[in-house]
Amino acid sequence: MLTRILASAAFAIVSTGTLMAAPGANEAATTDVPKIQREFRGVWVATVANIDWPSTRGLSAEEQKKELIAILDKAVELNLNAIVLQVRPACDALYESKLEPWSPFLTGVMGKAPEPYYDPLQFAVEECHKRGLELHAWFNPYRALHPSYKGEIPPNHISKTHPEVVKKYGQYLWLDPGAKVVQDHSLAVMLDVVRRYDIDGVHMDDYFYPYPEKDKKTDQEIPFPDEETYAAYKKAGGTLSLQDWRRDNVNKFVKRLYDGVKKEKPWVKVGLSPFGIWKPGYPPQIKGFNQYEKLYADARLWFQKGWVDYFTPQLYWRIAAPDQSYVLLLKWWWEQNLSRRHLWPGLYTSRVGEKGKNAWQPDEIINQIKWSRILTENPGQVHFSMAAFMSNRLQINEELTTSGAVYAQPALVPALPWLDAVPPAAPKVRVEPAASGEGLKVVVEHPKPKDVRVWTLRAKRGTKWDVKVLPEAVREYEFVAAENQPLPSLILVTAVDRCGNESKEVRVQP
Numbered sequence: 001m002l003t004r005i006l007a008s009a010a011f012a013i014v015s016t017g018t019l020m021a022a023p024g025a026n027e028a029a030t031t032d033v034p035k036i037q038r039e040f041r042g043v044w045v046a047t048v049a050n051i052d053w054p055s056t057r058g059l060s061a062e063e064q065k066k067e068l069i070a071i072l073d074k075a076v077e078l079n080l081n082a083i084v085l086q087v088r089p090a091c092d093a094l095y096e097s098k099l100e101p102w103s104p105f106l107t108g109v110m111g112k113a114p115e116p117y118y119d120p121l122q123f124a125v126e127e128c129h130k131r132g133l134e135l136h137a138w139f140n141p142y143r144a145l146h147p148s149y150k151g152e153i154p155p156n157h158i159s160k161t162h163p164e165v166v167k168k169y170g171q172y173l174w175l176d177p178g179a180k181v182v183q184d185h186s187l188a189v190m191l192d193v194v195r196r197y198d199i200d201g202v203h204m205d206d207y208f209y210p211y212p213e214k215d216k217k218t219d220q221e222i223p224f225p226d227e228e229t230y231a232a233y234k235k236a237g238g239t240l241s242l243q244d245w246r247r248d249n250v251n252k253f254v255k256r257l258y259d260g261v262k263k264e265k266p267w268v269k270v271g272l273s274p275f276g277i278w279k280p281g282y283p284p285q286i287k288g289f290n291q292y293e294k295l296y297a298d299a300r301l302w303f304q305k306g307w308v309d310y311f312t313p314q315l316y317w318r319i320a321a322p323d324q325s326y327v328l329l330l331k332w333w334w335e336q337n338l339s340r341r342h343l344w345p346g347l348y349t350s351r352v353g354e355k356g357k358n359a360w361q362p363d364e365i366i367n368q369i370k371w372s373r374i375l376t377e378n379p380g381q382v383h384f385s386m387a388a389f390m391s392n393r394l395q396i397n398e399e400l401t402t403s404g405a406v407y408a409q410p411a412l413v414p415a416l417p418w419l420d421a422v423p424p425a426a427p428k429v430r431v432e433p434a435a436s437g438e439g440l441k442v443v444v445e446h447p448k449p450k451d452v453r454v455w456t457l458r459a460k461r462g463t464k465w466d467v468k469v470l471p472e473a474v475r476e477y478e479f480v481a482a483e484n485q486p487l488p489s490l491i492l493v494t495a496v497d498r499c500g501n502e503s504k505e506v507r508v509q510p
Contacts, residue, residue, distance in 0.1 A: 369381055
């Protein structure tokens with residue numbers, strides 16, 4: 001099929017032969033109209049240690065942009081619909097910030113802006129939206145300095161402005177989550193991004209209190225150095241044990257983040273991606289690391305309370321793993337979903353094609369996607385990470401997208417009715433001859449364009465259907481007849497807002 005997207009927002013003057021439709025107009029009796037699947041298809045794009053982007057430090061602004069565009073174009077090619085971009089790896093910023101210095105993973109020097117200057121997050125938001133992709137800004141709330149950076153630390157880094165709350169633990173610097181100045185600062189950083197950028201989501205991963213470090217000589221865990229903060233809490237009358245106090249610190253931050261985002265922009269999604277096991281023994285067969293006791297992350301509480309819009313436990317194990325079964329864990333997490341939020345598991349897609357006993361085949365990921373559709377409502381997945389798709393390990397891209405495969409067709413992000421359940425107005429649609437005279441052009445208008453994030457377009461061509469999800473800025477679409485693909489006999493268009501609400505469909509018979 002030869003199609004062409006015309007990205008111009010300008011509309012041609014209505015000419016002789018133009019067909020126009022409004023909601024309910026020209027409704028043809030048909031029973032085979034395909035529904036567009038609802039599924040979140042996200043991918044983490046990690047910037048820490050240059051895992052995904054930029055590929056290395058010190059690239060020029062144009063080289064950085066080129067690499068990011070290649071990532072976004074690949075995501076569209078794979079029928080993904082969301083990018084989860086790491087914008088704060090370690091109290092640094094991959095965007096213009098007055099609160100924290102520029103990330104060294106951009107230029108190699110903390111505090112140095114890209115050259116020539118541009119704002120990577122603004123660029124990412126605009127380029128994602130041009131392609132109909134959501135952009136979720138991924139933050140680490142407590143990591144203060146990555147050990148790979150050996151350079152000078154600028155004076156506006158929190159280790160300089162508030163050294164009393166920055167702790168050396170292992171090879172990293174960490175913020176003390178029990179210090180109010182830490183919670184206030186990290187929250188201010190995240191809400192600053194919510195206010196200033198048109199992001200679709202705020203995202204945190206599994207790093208709360210740090211993973212335990214061990215003494216190399218004794219193999220004993222090294223305590224996290226927050227004894228002074230805890231002593232001050234006790235002196236002020238606090239009664240919680242050290243472990244419960246740490247969990248309470250994290251709980252309060254998660255709740256403050258959710259409330260703060262909703263106060264600023266209610267439509268911005270809040271997503272959390274904790275370690276995949278809450279506690280060993282939940283469900284009974286499960287063994288492994290205990291985030292509740294070791295990271296002080298009561299992730300089940302956050303999910304049950306609805307302090308998230310979507311929950312992405314990192315289920316980085318095989319379906320058949322005896323002690324950490326993907327299926328058993330996914331089922332258990334769904335049973336904890338008392339607030340009926342979205343459950344979109346994190347998949348270890350980068351394990352595909354690895355060497356040695358840990359290597360996975362693409363069918364492991366494909367079957368995990370299928371199980372997420374069986375065990376949850378309004379399904380979704382988030383892949384770690386984009387590197388697996390950019391190198392197309394074991395041809396996983398083709399395995400996901402060929403005819404009949406799990407990502408063969410585009411999908412809409414599931415709606416979030418607890419945020420907004422009001423659908424946008426239906427678009428106005430007209431069909432007219434293409435400028436070449438050899439096809440049809442569909443032109444879409446909307447009375448409130450800012451209410452629209454994407455359009456859906458379904459066109460019946462003979463016995464088959466073309467299904468498209470197009471960005472709001474793409475207002476025109478052309479169809480050209482080709483072998484076994486006649487011009488459409490029926491066209492359906494809807495508008496979808498940023499909370500996933502879909503308008504009434506408009507039907508046009510050319």
